[in-house]
Amino acid sequence: MKKKTVSIIGTGSYLPERVLTNQELEKMVDTSDEWILTRTGIRERRIAREDQATSDLGAEAARRALADAGLKAEDVDVIICATITPDMGFPNTGCFIQNQIGASNAFCFDVEAACSGFLYALEVGRSLVETGAVKTALVVAAEKISAILDWQDRNTCVLFGDAAGAAVLQARDVEHGIMASTMGSDGSLAELLMLPGGGSRYPASEQTVKDRLHYMKMAGREVFKHAVNNMVQASKDALAKSGLTIDDIRWIIPHQANLRIINAIGERLGAGADKLVVNLDKYGNTSAATIIVALDEIARDGRLKKHDKVLLVAFGGGFTWGAVVVEWDK
Ligand code: UT7
Numbered sequence: 001m002k003k004k005t006v007s008i009i010g011t012g013s014y015l016p017e018r019v020l021t022n023q024e025l026e027k028m029v030d031t032s033d034e035w036i037l038t039r040t041g042i043r044e045r046r047i048a049r050e051d052q053a054t055s056d057l058g059a060e061a062a063r064r065a066l067a068d069a070g071l072k073a074e075d076v077d078v079i080i081c082a083t084i085t086p087d088m089g090f091p092n093t094g095c096f097i098q099n100q101i102g103a104s105n106a107f108c109f110d111v112e113a114a115c116s117g118f119l120y121a122l123e124v125g126r127s128l129v130e131t132g133a134v135k136t137a138l139v140v141a142a143e144k145i146s147a148i149l150d151w152q153d154r155n156t157c158v159l160f161g162d163a164a165g166a167a168v169l170q171a172r173d174v175e176h177g178i179m180a181s182t183m184g185s186d187g188s189l190a191e192l193l194m195l196p197g198g199g200s201r202y203p204a205s206e207q208t209v210k211d212r213l214h215y216m217k218m219a220g221r222e223v224f225k226h227a228v229n230n231m232v233q234a235s236k237d238a239l240a241k242s243g244l245t246i247d248d249i250r251w252i253i254p255h256q257a258n259l260r261i262i263n264a265i266g267e268r269l270g271a272g273a274d275k276l277v278v279n280l281d282k283y284g285n286t287s288a289a290t291i292i293v294a295l296d297e298i299a300r301d302g303r304l305k306k307h308d309k310v311l312l313v314a315f316g317g318g319f320t321w322g323a324v325v326v327e328w329d330k
């Protein structure tokens with residue numbers, strides 16, 4: 001018998017127009033196109049305009065997702081925005097997006113789980129729809145990472161880019177939709193990936209600015225190891241919960257941080273390269289936005305077909321991680 005499940009009924013994304021190539025970065029820091037490409041797989045990334053804030057990117061992605069779902073902004077009951085680059089300390093970026101798109105009936109808040117942010121926000125949105133607390137949830141992942149990059153630090157500035165994506169959730173009379181999920185965190189490893197300044201631990205001061213504490217810091221090699229292990233385990237857990245095996249999965253959309261990480265996950269899960277969705281060559285690591293931007297891309301270019309089963313898997317600062325199995329029913 002068919003039961004109601006929560007489905008993604010629309011997606012959208014927005015990439016800023018400005019392309020920053022590896023060759024341009026060669027002129028900014030001591031790096032090379034060859035190093036970036038072979039160590040990460042990234043060729044170029046998008047950079048938002050100075051006058052664009054995260055909510056501007058998120059609002060555009062949200063409009064596109066609502067159009068895709070055939071809904072109006074007034075139909076949205078909740079906006080959940082995943083971001084580590086909020087417009088301001090407060091109000092939350094979800095409220096700024098609400099105002100821009102005219103979603104006057106929604107309540108709005110942010111979820112901060114770094115690169116796992118979209119999957120965490122999806123989990124919260126799914127729960128709200130599943131319990132009947134809301135009919136329509138708009139999950140947005142938006143990042144202006146360029147605003148928190150140290151453009152003198154070659155360890156980080158070559159890796160990231162700006163982007164936003166959005167998904168609309170509703171309950172549907174379908175066999176499957178969002179089939180299974182698993183989430184985890186480990187706060188003991190927070191120091192390996194963080195933006196220390198500007199919060200209550202190190203409030204903004206002349207000293208924090210001098211110490212460059214308002215920029216992202218990352219111990220790349222350490223993060224790499226944990227990223228692979230946790231994403232493989234999360235994938236296995238979500239697959240077990242869904243009752244599927246890797247052979248049932250048509251598409252794997254891993255967080256786009258490093259092609260070597262993506263390939264290692266594919267290998268350890270026993271999945272062929274034809275299942276792995278990769279777009280980090282064009283956009284770099286856009287933190288919370290990577291997975292929903294890639295999902296929107298394969299939905300729009302026709303690669304994603306009705307009833308395809310998709311594994312979404314993320315890892316990020318916190319540490320945080322998560323995996324979600326979805327049967328596409330659009
Ligand atoms: O999104 C959240 C999760 N984040 C991630 O998953 C990122 C995970 N980490 C990574 O993707 C990789 O660790 C990096 C791409 C960040 C670094 O690659 P790596 O192969 O782990 O390199 P490394 O950090 O071990 O550095 C190797 C060398 C070092 O030089 P020495 O010490 O061997 O002389 C670095 O200083 O490469 C040097 N290096 C660079 N050289 C040219 C680091 N960044 C650069 C650069 N250009 N941009």
